[in-house]
Amino acid sequence: MKHFKTLLLAFMLLATSSAMAEVNIIPKPTKVVEGTGTFRLTDGQTIGFNNAAVKDAAYYLRRILTRATGYNKIKVRQGQGQISLVMQTPRNDKDESYTLSVTGKKVTIKAKSYRGIVNGIASLRQLLPDEIEKREVATGVDWTVPAVEIYDKPAYHWRGLMLDPSRHFYSVEETERFLDHMALYKYNKFHWHLIDGVGWRIQINKYPLLTEKGAWREFRPDIDIACQNRAKAENNPTLQIPEKYCKTVDGKKLYGGFYTQDDIREVVRFAAVRGIDVIPEIDMPGHNWVTTQCYPWLSCSNDGEDPLCLGKESTLEFCKNVYAEIFKLFPYEYAHIGGDEVNRDHWTKCPDCQRRIKDESLKDVAELQAWFTKYMERYFNQHGRKLMGWDEILEGGLSKTATVYWWRGDHADVAQKSTNMGNEVVVCPTTYCYFDYGQDNNTIKRIYTSDVIPADLNEKQLKLIKGIQSNIWGEFIPTEARMQFMAFPRALAMVEKAWTPKQEQNWDDFLKRMKAQLPRLQAAGINYRPLETTQP
Ligand code: ACM
Ligand code: ZN
Secondary structure (H helix, E strand, C coil): CHHHHHHHHHHHHHHHHHHHCCCCCCCCCCEEEEEEEEEECCCCCEEEECCHHHHHHHHHHHHHHHHCCCCCCCEEEECCCCEEEEECCCCCCCCCCEEEEECCCCEEEEECCHHHHHHHHHHHHHHCCHHHHCCCCCCCCCCEEEEEEEEECCCCCEEEEEECCCCCCCCHHHHHHHHHHHHHCCCCEEEEECEECCEECECCCCCCHHHHCCCEEECCHHHHHHHHHHHHHCCCHHHCCCHHHEEEECCEEEEECCECHHHHHHHHHHHHHCCCEEEEECCCCCCCHHHHHHCHHHECCCCCCCCECCCCHHHHHHHHHHHHHHHHHCCCCEEECCCCCCCCHHHHHCHHHHHHHHHCCCCCHHHHHHHHHHHHHHHHHHCCCEEEEEHHHHCCCCCCCCEEEECCCCCCCHHHHHHHCCCCEEECCHHHHECCCCCCCCHHHHHHHCCCCCCCCCHHHHCCEEEEEEEECCCCCCCHHHHHHHHCCHHHHHHHHHHCCHHHCCHHHHHHHHHHHHHHHHHCCCCCCCCCCCCC
C-alpha cells in the first residue's frame, strides 16, 4: 500500500510537470514563469472583482467557466474570490497589459484597463483544458490550471478582423461566436462591412427600403450560384447557400437577411464585454448598387447606377442621415467610410458632379471623391468620431486626421506615403491579410515569417502604424463553417504578428504552440483548416 502511495505521488508529480509544460499561449506572452502545482476549478468557487468597472468581465469569465464544466454554482461578487479580477490604479484605458498569477490556491488577474483584464482572461482560458471551449457540458475533465506567473502586453494596439455579411450573411449568433473566438486570441477590433453592392444589412429607420428591398436578392450567378456549383463539384456542404437565409416571395426564391438596430446593439454589447471595439463600415461612394436601386435619386442619372452622385445635395443628406443613425448604434470613436474601388466615370458626365467640381475648384473626379471624404470627415468629427477608409482615400488628397487602411498589396508604398504625410495606418494588404484568399500548406508559415508591417519604416513612421487587420470577404464564404475554415488557424499566426514584438517571433516555437491549440479549436467547434490538406 505504501508502495502504491509512492507510485501515486510520483504519478501526480509527473502529471503536474506535464501540465507545467502546457503553456502554449497564442499570441506569445511577454514573460511566462512556470510554477509548481495546479489550481483546481471546482463548483461553488467565487470570482471576485474589486471595481464595478470590471463587473462585466467577471460575468464573462463566469460564462466561460460554467458552460463546459456545468459548475453553475460559481459565483460573482465584489471583493476577493478564488479567482480575482483586480483593476489597478491609476486606471489607463490605453494600457492593455496584464498580469496573471496562478497558484495552487488562487488565480489573480491584474490590469489598468478593462481590456487588460479580458486579455488576462484570454490567457486563463488557454491555460484551462481544451474542453473549456465546448458549448455543452464535458464530463471526466480535471479542470486544472498550471501554476504560472505571466506578464504580458501587446506590441500593437490594433488587432483586427473584418467580416463581410453583405456578400453572404452571418446571423447574430454566428457573428457572436466569431467575436468570442476573436476574444480567445486577443483580437480587439471587429470591422463590420455592413453594406456592399449586393446586399444592405443594417436597418436604417429613415430609409426602410434599404433592408425591405436591399437586403434580399435573387441568386447571383457570380457568387451564389458559383458557391452552389462549387459545393456540388467539391462535394463540400460548407459552400452550399444555407436555406435559413432564403425565402420565397411571389414565387421567387430570394437570399438575404439584415440586422435590426436591436441586433446591432446586442452585438456591440457582446463585443464590448470581450474588450472588442466594433468599427462599422458603410461603404461610400462606391459599392452602392443596391443602395441606388432602392433609391435611384442617389445616382447621377436617377437610374440606380453606382456610385452615389456627389453633385446632389440630396445624396449628401442621405449619407449624413445614414451615419447619424450609425453613430447612435456604435459607440467606438472610429467609423469606416469605405471609399474603395469607385468607378468615377459617371461623375465625368454628370452635370451635378461637374458643377460641384467647378464650385469647389476641384481638378478632377479623384479630387471630387477626396472632397466628399473630407466633407464626411467633418460630419464624423462633429459627432465625435474619427474617419477611416480604404487606401483609395489617399487619391486626390487627404486630411491628416483620417486613418488609411493599406489593402492594395500591389501599392507597396501606401504605408510609407501615408505615414510620411502624418496619417495613421492599419496594415491589411491582400498579400497576407485577405483570409478569403485560398490557402496552401505553406500559407501560415509565409504569413508568420514575413514582415507584414513593412520593414522600411522609421521609428516616427512606426508610431503611426496602428496595427494589423485581416479581412474576410464573403463572396465565396456562404456559411459559418466555411468562414472558420478560411480564418483558422491562420488568424492565430496573424494575431501573434501584431501582439508579439518582431524579435520574439519564432516560427518553430509558434508552430509547436499552434499545433497545441488545434484541439482547443476543435473543442470550440471551429471548422479549422488542417495543417496538411489538399483543400484550398
Ligand atoms: C477592398 O478589398 N476592396 C477593400
Ligand atoms: Zn453625379
